Amino acid sequence: MMTIRHVALIGLGGIARTVIDTLQSGAAARIAQVVVRPGRTAEAARTLPSGVQPIDKLEDLAPEVSLVIETAGHQAVSEYGANVLALGRDFGLISSGALADRKLLATLRETAERHGRRLLVFNGAVAALDAICSARAAGLKSLCYTGIKPPEAWAGTPAAEQFDLAALRSRTVIFEGSARQVAAAYPKNANVAATLALAGLGMEDTRVRLVADPHSTVNRHLVEGESMLGRFSFDTEAKPLASNPKTSASTAYSIVSHLLGGPNALRLN
Incomplete structure (x- = not known):
């Protein structure tokens, strides 16, 4: 049974x-x-x-x-x-x-x-956590996460105070920094970066870029890194949860x- x-x-x-x-x-x-x-x-x-x-x-x-x-x-x-x-x-x-x-x-x-x-x-x-853990075991040199979402997904965040999100016509970087910094500034959008950091190089050494893209209809997660095993890149397009556009389903x-x-x-x- x-x-x-x-x-x-x-x-x-x-x-x-x-x-x-x-x-x-x-x-x-x-x-x-x-x-x-x-x-x-x-x-x-x-x-x-x-x-x-x-x-x-x-x-x-x-x-x-x-x-x-x-x-x-x-x-x-x-x-x-x-x-x-x-x-x-x-x-x-x-x-x-x-x-x-x-x-x-x-x-x-x-x-x-x-x-x-x-x-x-x-x-x-987050895609391919196993690959990132393997890269860390072998000697992870760099890890960068780029989170790309439609402008409306950044409503209620510091980006809404710094940019006219509704008026954006091209892809715009709204944040660059470490995983620890993004967790403080964008707590509702920091989980992917934090999970990558915990699997890889840690909060200080994991680099993060957040992007508002008026041409995007999905949440895109781009992970790039380099280790002793070579370079890797994972690009995921995730549909947002219907009840919360800030969260991937x-x-x-x-x-x-x-x-x-x-x-x-x-x-x-």
């Missing part, structure tokens, strides 16, 4: 709902619970399938839940991560930009080790794939 893995999600936005809707009964994993904000369990229950229980405190995690996955943003990583691990559950996250905070990353790693649990970062929209499906037995996650401890 197949053992079903029971999982809880933190947050109930577009990514969480996509994961819940995609995992069918009989799969190797099921979403048993969703952690929502205090006082919102009744509201959440009205929109969730009958087999998914909303809870508003970690102490209510079911005993069979072995993995808790953050889908709610950087603040949720710092608010819940160490507590999840201390409660004896593996912790997976998509908001890897939060780990640009050195203290938070160290705390999560130490807590995971102390309690014998796993700290995972899902690859999200592949982020939700990287979680689904992992839960169904695929790799799709970088272990940090």
Whole structure:
């Protein structure tokens, strides 16, 4: 008989709902619970399938839940991560930009080790993490990420204050710097860069370029690097999540794939 893995999600936005809707009964994993904000369990229950229980405190995690996955943003990583691990559950996250905070990353790693649990970062929209890890093992020399999105995807970011996004007629670089700098300036757009940095050269030495392209209709992720093995380049065009143009739909499906037995996650401890 197949053992079903029971999982809880933190947050109930577009990514969480996509994961819940995609995992069918009989799969190797099921979403048993969703952690929502205090006082919102009744509201959440009205929109969730009958087999998914909303809870508003970690102490209510079911005993069979072995993995808790953050889908709610950087603040949720710092608010819940160490507590999840201390409660004896593996912790997976998509908001890897939060780990640009050195203290938070160290705390999560130490807590995971102390309690014998796993700290995972899902690859999200990042292609070929295995190749980058191999390049690092062989001697990674350089790593650069270029994120290209339609101008409207940069609404609500510092770019909207610096540029008239609606008036752009050509591809425009809106940010250049390190993965750590982009996590501070563009936290909602930093996760791909942060995941690459964690797999490769680290936050300081991973270079990042963010671009607004009025001719683009997808989110494009270009990864370029050089190692002792040679040069590599990965170019991915990812359709945005319908409910959130800042997020690639592949982020939700990287979680689904992992839960169904695929790799799709970088272990940090």
